[in-house]
Amino acid sequence: MVRLITHNLLACHVKGCTTNNFPLQFQDVQIELQEAEFNPDFVRNLLPRLEWGALVDAAKQVGDTSLPPEQPEMTDDDVLQKLHHVLLEIHITEGAMVCSNCKHIYPISNGIPNMLLSEHEIG
Amino acid sequence: MSRPELQAPPEIYYGDSEAVKYTKNTRNQQIQADLTYRALELLNMPPDQSAFLLDIGCGSGLSGEILDEEGYVWAGVDIAPSMLEVALEREVEGDLFLQDIGQGLGFRPGSFDGAISISVLQWLLNAETSHHTSAPPHRLHRFFTTLHSALRNPSRAVFQFYPTSDDQIQLITSTAQKAGFGGGIVVDYPNSKKARKVYLCLFVGGGGGQQQV
Ligand SMILES: [Zn+2]
Numbered sequence A: 001m002v003r004l005i006t007h008n009l010l011a012c013h014v015k016g017c018t019t020n021n022f023p024l025q026f027q028d029v030q031i032e033l034q035e036a037e038f039n040p041d042f043v044r045n046l047l048p049r050l051e052w053g054a055l056v057d058a059a060k061q062v063g064d065t066s067l068p069p070e071q072p073e074m075t076d077d078d079v080l081q082k083l084h085h086v087l088l089e090i091h092i093t094e095g096a097m098v099c100s101n102c103k104h105i106y107p108i109s110n111g112i113p114n115m116l117l118s119e120h121e122i123g
Numbered sequence B: 001m002s003r004p005e006l007q008a009p010p011e012i013y014y015g016d017s018e019a020v021k022y023t024k025n026t027r028n029q030q031i032q033a034d035l036t037y038r039a040l041e042l043l044n045m046p047p048d049q050s051a052f053l054l055d056i057g058c059g060s061g062l063s064g065e066i067l068d069e070e071g072y073v074w075a076g077v078d079i080a081p082s083m084l085e086v087a088l089e090r091e092v093e094g095d096l097f098l099q100d101i102g103q104g105l106g107f108r109p110g111s112f113d114g115a116i117s118i119s120v121l122q123w124l125l126n127a128e129t130s131h132h133t134s135a136p137p138h139r140l141h142r143f144f145t146t147l148h149s150a151l152r153n154p155s156r157a158v159f160q161f162y163p164t165s166d167d168q169i170q171l172i173t174s175t176a177q178k179a180g181f182g183g184g185i186v187v188d189y190p191n192s193k194k195a196r197k198v199y200l201c202l203f204v205g206g207g208g209g210q211q212q213v
Helices: A041-050 A052-061 A077-088 B016-024 B025-045 B060-069 B081-089 B121-125 B136-150 B168-179
Strands: A025-031 A090-098 A103-108 B052-056 B074-079 B095-097 B112-118 B151-161 B183-190 B198-206
Touching: A041 A077, A041 B052, A041 B081, A041 B198, A052 A077, A077 A090, A077 B112, A090 B136, B025 B060, B025 B095, B025 B112, B025 B198, B052 B136, B060 B074, B060 B168, B074 B081, B112 B136, B121 B136, B121 B151, B121 B168, B121 B198, B136 B151, B136 B168, B136 B198, B168 B183, B168 B198
Parallel strands: B052 B074, B052 B112, B074 B095, B112 B151
Antiparallel strands: A025 A090, A090 A103, B151 B198, B183 B198
């Protein structure tokens, strides 16, 4: 399964695709919600690695609008709870991720994104 | 029987029946568990941190189950679809990706707190096709440089693997060094042909943790 936590850390890795290669855009996605144990420390540790704007956009693309558009200065428990849900409880099961720059399509089938490149796309 | 990596590429070798057979074999499960616990020991994560790890060649999730139990959040990559199917059926918690590590990883800089890999690196030593970008040194180089970037500074990556010669160890360690990693090889039970296990312990920056391996 792919969740927004990994989507937010994933860029296109096609040869020469180095600008505007993040975030990958979701296309025709189906989702499944699965509860995960809330660990505020984990979410707090992760926060500096995340691109807030990309996360808000990705959440919107899968139908979740709970996050504020700007990263709040104070990450209280309420924000951490919302982040926890967005990052770890929404599973993308079908669809695709598309690179805005080179248009490479990474299909997602049965919860697993296919990241394989063809010979001419390998760096 | 020769080692599996000498018989066929992993995505072929671990076809549907082999993937299930491998995963259900209790001896494999035990070995894989022992190797995973040892790799985690060498990874030496700070005990109070809830870390995000990468499982390189996660297969059917035998190591992933242990990462779940140990409270890690993780993502796994593997080139064998059949193995990933089995991992899904076993309902491991990690995010799974179909990926050829020899093509390089696409994770943004500093994504992971650490990485483990059990019985995978030796697969990179076999050429996939005749194309020059498929030569083992190229594949190792792409893999190590993109992994180095995907890890936080400081952090570690620990690989248990099965080298068949000192030349192979030399190629792997020198390529990892060129990619910016510190660290080196740890050999457990060096004098027992059967129990001998080789671990490549790579450091980004100081490698994190207190104790040196
Ligand atoms: Zn691209």
